[in-house]
Amino acid sequence: MEYPPLVIPQTLAAGPGPGNTDPRVLERLYQTGVADHMQKDVVRGMIEAKIMLREVFGTKNAHTFGVAGTGFSGLDCMLSMILPGDRVVVFVNGTFSGIDGLTIRMKAATQEELAADSLNPQTANVIIVDIPHGQSVTGNIVDEALAEHKPMWAFMAHWETGSGRVNDVQGFNNACAKHGALGLVDAVSSLGIEDFDIDEYPAVVAWASCPQKGILCLPLTYAPVSFRDEAIELLKQRGCRTYGHHPILEARHWGIINGEDGAPTYHRTHSCYSVAAFHEALRILLGYGRAQKAVDYAYHEKALRQAVEAMGCEVTSNMTSLVVLNLPGKLAGSEKDLVAACREQNFGIWPTLSSPVQVRIGILNQLNQDAITDIVGRFADAMLKMGAGFNKEKVMQGLAEYYSAN
Numbered sequence: 001m002e003y004p005p006l007v008i009p010q011t012l013a014a015g016p017g018p019g020n021t022d023p024r025v026l027e028r029l030y031q032t033g034v035a036d037h038m039q040k041d042v043v044r045g046m047i048e049a050k051i052m053l054r055e056v057f058g059t060k061n062a063h064t065f066g067v068a069g070t071g072f073s074g075l076d077c078m079l080s081m082i083l084p085g086d087r088v089v090v091f092v093n094g095t096f097s098g099i100d101g102l103t104i105r106m107k108a109a110t111q112e113e114l115a116a117d118s119l120n121p122q123t124a125n126v127i128i129v130d131i132p133h134g135q136s137v138t139g140n141i142v143d144e145a146l147a148e149h150k151p152m153w154a155f156m157a158h159w160e161t162g163s164g165r166v167n168d169v170q171g172f173n174n175a176c177a178k179h180g181a182l183g184l185v186d187a188v189s190s191l192g193i194e195d196f197d198i199d200e201y202p203a204v205v206a207w208a209s210c211p212q213k214g215i216l217c218l219p220l221t222y223a224p225v226s227f228r229d230e231a232i233e234l235l236k237q238r239g240c241r242t243y244g245h246h247p248i249l250e251a252r253h254w255g256i257i258n259g260e261d262g263a264p265t266y267h268r269t270h271s272c273y274s275v276a277a278f279h280e281a282l283r284i285l286l287g288y289g290r291a292q293k294a295v296d297y298a299y300h301e302k303a304l305r306q307a308v309e310a311m312g313c314e315v316t317s318n319m320t321s322l323v324v325l326n327l328p329g330k331l332a333g334s335e336k337d338l339v340a341a342c343r344e345q346n347f348g349i350w351p352t353l354s355s356p357v358q359v360r361i362g363i364l365n366q367l368n369q370d371a372i373t374d375i376v377g378r379f380a381d382a383m384l385k386m387g388a389g390f391n392k393e394k395v396m397q398g399l400a401e402y403y404s405a406n
Contacts (some may be wrong), residue, residue: 005194006342010346012374017210021218021364022281023211024280024284028279029218030312061226062251062256063229063247063259064246071223072211077223079246080205081231087125087153089126094161097186104126114261133163136168137157155184158194162353166319172185192298194320209223211281215278303399304375306377306402316358327383349361377396
């Protein structure tokens with residue numbers, strides 16, 4: 001059987017991520033020559049990328065680099081430090097922190113616990129603190145849980161795209177310092193969007209992010225991670241049960257050896273195309289400016305928020321790259337149908353992946369009036385087609401007035 005070529009149309013990626021890749025990143029991907037992973041220009045790209053990543057993270061951590069793969073690759077690298085029997089408190093307030101929690105239970109489970117339920121181990125030494133959907137993890141919640149359970153590790157997502165909530169990283173850091181816990185943070189949805197320096201949170205010993213959200217590279221390139229010296233020293237003492245995602249071995253391929261920058265050594269075969277794309281994405285981010293990008297996300301999110309509220313929706317999120325909303329009463333229960341209809345028109349919004357079902361509209365790499373106007377117009381059309389009762393012209397006029405007044 002002969003298969004036809006795969007033709008994928010241009011889609012407006014207006015969900016929680018990935019966002020639409022910048023054309024400059026795609027240009028670097030396609031115009032990169034065929035080269036092996038240790039060719040001198042590829043190595044130069046990796047060396048420069050790790051230096052740029054330190055600026056993006058706001059850190060002096062030597063062990064700051066990219067893990068080949070998706071965001072889950074970076075998270076797995078960070079969480080590989082957890083060994084069977086370690087006591088961990090995990091704060092969950094959405095789909096993705098929930099998946100992180102499952103990963104931690106798998107890594108911390110005893111052999112008996114893992115064998116009893118290998119895909120969902122019930123791990124006695126991992127305490128999952130569930131926060132109701134639509135609420136944030138607060139410093140007080142973290143402090144109380146760490147005081148009660150006295151864990152070795154504590155884990156939290158900085159921004160949770162499952163529910164669109166920002167969690168209190170300062171309160172998390174303070175509680176970890178107070179109770180002697182080693183903090184681990186999932187920054188998949190905040191890095192490159194919010195303006196923060198991880199060195200301001202010394203009780204958090206490791207951070208992991210992803211390529212395709214704030215960094216705005218291709219999803220399958222490099223997931224940024226950063227480890228404090230305390231984490232690396234502990235890793236040297238105890239080891240971890242992985243080769244591919246071993247933080248120390250991964251760092252060596254980026255020329256990070258014994259906490260210093262040197263010549264890269266072989267660990268895995270990197271893609272020259274991925275290196276070129278990742279390098280360009282970091283250049284774009286730093287050229288834009290972290291602080292300015294954070295301001296612009298807040299500015300355009302407010303425009304989108306006000307527009308969907310004018311359509312009768314209730315917004316429950318507080319992130320600046322994503323609006324999570326409840327549909328007005330007449331359309332309640334039709335969230336998945338609405339999303340499916342939008343996606344049929346190459347308008348890529350998303351439902352939440354856990355209950356209650358809500359609609360998620362993102363603005364990754366859509367930081368201009370024309371893009372937000374396009375998103376609002378498409379969403380309005382989809383709602384009206386399903387029977388919503390509002391005046392689209394009035395909504396669009398309100399959006400135009402927001403931009404003209406600001």
